[in-house]
Amino acid sequence: EGAIARRIITKKAERRIIDYAFQYAKNDNKSKVTGVHKANVLKVTDGLFKEILYELAKDYEGEIEVEDFYVDATAMYLITRPESFEVIVTTNLFGDILSDEGAGLVGGLGMIPSGNIGENGALFEPVHGSAPDIAGQGIANPMAMLLSACMMLNYLKEYEAEESLNDAILKVLNEGKTLTPDLGGNATTAEVAEAIINALN
Template sequence: MIKIARIDGDGIGKEVTEAGVAVLESLDLNFDFYEAEAGRECFEKNGTTIPEETIKVAKNTKATLFGAISSTPGEKSPIIVLRQELDTYANLRPIKSFKGIDCLFNDLDFLIVRENTEGLYSGYETIDETKDKAIAQRVITKKASERISKLAFEEAISLKKESVTCVHKANVLKKTDGIFKESFYKVAQDYPNIKTNDYYVDATAMYLLIKPQEFDVIVTSNLFGDILSDASAGLVGGLGLAPSGNIGDKHGIFEPVHGSAPDIAGNNISNPIAMLLSVSMMLEYLNETYWAEKVKIACENVLEKGKVKTPDLGGNNKTMDVANEVIKEIENLI
């Protein structure tokens, strides 16, 4: 029995999580889902965006399937809390072009590896008594920088990629990004067969627009990775097709990159593909590589055929229509 924490969250998070669970339950595997709460609706109900019970549930399972949440002003972010509590120190964001999708580039297949526990998202913010000035601390440590760099090189080997690029701003952030860059090259010495280079984050943003094919694996800090990965999703069709995995040594959290989209919530027209690809990443993390590949290929086939698609891709189908079509494709593949 595979224990999975299920956190639907808010808005379309509920719809896409339902689709993800439907696909998982269609597989020849035994899952035990443990439901938990987080997000704005949770705050309105319980006075907290993420109860201790939710953290406990996530810690007692190997993987967490996370939908989407609406932000709650002045309150802590549930996903950031979970990442820190479970020490899922790496955020993996595959950027891939899909046949059947009209996008800027048709030949992209690279991975952004983002440090997930510190940087400007470390949570250390203060404001002075006059409320005229706020200060956020950017925390970068050698331990976290070396750990994320090592994972990036291991991912390059696993994906049969030739190069890893370190993205930083060490010319301005001399101490913090100095540590990040130095740690990257220290780890690189253990991987002599992998090509390495490094770019400033602003230059990387330009290169992603004009020559994204150059990249195999990108490793970077928390804020830079957050921005670059969302921007890169725009190269291949948008956030509705963008999965992600938060990976640690003991736990994994898997979520679509998009938000809770309250403007369309309840209409059941949200695109579940990002969630279903996140499900594939979760299965890979759980060493269920056979089923991970089947779910991934099924999603790709549904996108390429283009017969069943949600409004964001120019169709008129519902969320579960797409999920059911993916399930049919999986059945055809086995």
């Protein structure tokens, strides 16, 4: 008895995601890209990932620093020195795990936006999905959805609108008066949304 899983990594897909990471870093005035892999175990697939990471890094030499870590070490570094990271690029499985770990550092999944960005379009949504376990209770944190809207506005180059919405969210967070239970408050979804709208106005 047993099971075997196949893992497919293509040069085309790796080049796309890694080059996007460098472009994102450059456009957002970041100075470092960290590649995360497990090439010591997954020698062929993650070995290819690491090879392409350093191949593409040459195009940004002098502009963007590049480094790489094993995923297990990265999981520890995210806890012990999260400020050392600027842009992390990795494969889907590791990214899924590390992004949820990162969410734990900033208040949970209710704070995390996400973007699925393709060559011809993009879709933005909260990382937590539909959260059926709390549906209809009025306690879902709307900030992840609104921060996803910020990402969308950035993608659409609506920078002024993005900044206004982001500032309103930060104001409500920093005041700490109107927060949902996941952030230690007792406000409802609607109350938090209303506080952000008021801050926006």
